[in-house]
Amino acid sequence: MNGFEFQAITKVAFGEGRSKQIAEDVKRLCRGVRTVLVTDPGLVQLGVPEPILQALRDGGIEAHLFSDVQSDPSSTSIDQAAAIIRQTGADCVIGLGGGSAMDVAKMAALVAGAEHPAEHYALMANPFEPKRIASIMIPTTSGTGAEVTSTVVFSTTEKRKVWGWDADMGPDLAVLDPTLTIALPPHLTAATGLDAIVHAIEAVAGKRSNSMISAFSFEAIRLLGQSLLIAVKEPANLQARGDLSLGAMLAGMAIEQGGTGIAHCIGHALGTLGRVHHGRAVAIALYETYDWNIEANVPVHADIARALGVADQGQNILALAQAGASRYRELVEQSGLKLSLQSEGLSQTDAMRFADIMQSEENAPMRNNNCRSSSVSELEQFAQTILSR
Structure with missing residues (x-):
C-alpha cells in the first residue's frame, strides 16, 4: 500500500448556472478588479464567453478577452496570453473552455509574472517565480480535469508535445456549471x-x-x-x-x-x-x-x-x-x-x-x-x- 499526503489546491464550486457568480468569485480571490478571460475562437463564435464577460462587467470587474488558443495549444499562445495579462495589469486570469484554453490560462498566469517565455519551463527544466496572479477555471467540456490539476500540456515551436508543472499552477477555483457543456457536439x-x-x-x-x-x-x-x-x-x-x-x-x-x-x-x-x-x-x-x-x-x-x-x-x-x-x-x-x-x-x-x-x-x-x-x-x-x- 502506497503512503500519501493529500491537500486539494483548488476549491470546487458546482451547480447549474454557477458561472453567473463569477464577479463575486473574482472579488473574493483577487486584490484588484482586472481580469483576462482566456478562451478559444470556437466558443467566441458560439457566444459562450459573452454572459461571463457581462457578469464580470456588471459586477464592476474590468474584463479583457484573449481567444488565440488552438486545440493542443502552443507555447506561442501561452506567451501571447501572458503578454496581455502584463499589459492590462490583470490580477486574475479566467480559463473558459476545454483543456487547451484552461492550460493556456494556467501557465500564462505564471509566465506573466516571470522573466522567460513558456518553453523555458517545459519539462520542469527551470522553476517558476512564485505565483502572483489568481486563476479561475470554468470548463465547457468534461474531459481533461485541467480545472483541478497543476500540469499543462503544450506544443513547442518545434511541434514537440511537452508538459509543464508547478504546484502554483493549480487553479485557485474551479467553477463547474453543467449548462455550459450542453453546446458540446x-x-x-x-x-x-x-x-x-x-x-x-x-x-x-x-x-x-x-x-x-x-x-x-x-x-x-x-x-x-x-x-x-x-x-x-x-x-x-x-x-x-x-x-x-x-x-x-x-x-x-x-x-x-x-x-x-x-x-x-x-x-x-x-x-x-x-x-x-x-x-x-x-x-x-x-x-x-x-x-x-x-x-x-x-x-x-x-x-x-x-x-x-x-x-x-x-x-x-x-x-x-x-x-x-x-x-x-x-x-x-x-x-x-x-x-x-x-x-x-x-x-x-x-x-x-x-x-x-x-x-x-x-x-x-x-x-x-x-x-x-x-x-x-x-x-x-x-x-x-x-x-x-
Whole structure:
C-alpha cells in the first residue's frame, strides 16, 4: 500500500448556472478588479464567453478577452496570453473552455509574472517565480480535469508535445456549471468523456495509486460510465452533463495525485505524430492496451469493471477484469469515436517513428508510471496495431 499526503489546491464550486457568480468569485480571490478571460475562437463564435464577460462587467470587474488558443495549444499562445495579462495589469486570469484554453490560462498566469517565455519551463527544466496572479477555471467540456490539476500540456515551436508543472499552477477555483457543456457536439462529448475515463482508470491502476486516488477514481468511473452515452445521445440532459462534469473533475483530482500511464504516453505521441484530438488519442490507446494492462494487476481491474457497471456474478476476478475491458471498448464503439487514423494521413509506415516518440523524454513519466512495464518491442507492436485500422 502506497503512503500519501493529500491537500486539494483548488476549491470546487458546482451547480447549474454557477458561472453567473463569477464577479463575486473574482472579488473574493483577487486584490484588484482586472481580469483576462482566456478562451478559444470556437466558443467566441458560439457566444459562450459573452454572459461571463457581462457578469464580470456588471459586477464592476474590468474584463479583457484573449481567444488565440488552438486545440493542443502552443507555447506561442501561452506567451501571447501572458503578454496581455502584463499589459492590462490583470490580477486574475479566467480559463473558459476545454483543456487547451484552461492550460493556456494556467501557465500564462505564471509566465506573466516571470522573466522567460513558456518553453523555458517545459519539462520542469527551470522553476517558476512564485505565483502572483489568481486563476479561475470554468470548463465547457468534461474531459481533461485541467480545472483541478497543476500540469499543462503544450506544443513547442518545434511541434514537440511537452508538459509543464508547478504546484502554483493549480487553479485557485474551479467553477463547474453543467449548462455550459450542453453546446458540446456529440463527437467531442465522446472524446472528452473518454479522456476522463482513461484518467480515472490509469490513476487507480498506476504505480502511485493510493486510497485517496481509489476514492476519486472509482466514483469518477461510475459517474462517467453511466452517463457518457446518455450525454452523447441527449446533449441537453443536465443530469448526465452534471455527472460528466463531476466525473471529469474527480478524475482530474486522481491524476493530480497519481498521474497517468501507457494510454497517455501513446496519446501524447499521437499528438506529436499527427493532429489527433487528445481525448480521441488516449481513448484509442487504452482500447488497444487495456487487456495487456490487466495482467499486471487483476484485482484493481476487476474493481474498475464493477465501477463501469459490470455485474459481479461470481465469476473469477480475471474474467471480471476482462469484462471491464469489453465494457470500456463498448463505450468507445457506442460513443461513435473513430478508431481509424487514416483520415489524419497516418498509416503503418509511420509506426517506427510513432514508437520512437513513445520512448521520448517527455513521455517517460507516463510510460514509467503505468501498472505494467513496456518493452521497446511492445511499444512497436502497439504502434503497428493502432495504425493498422
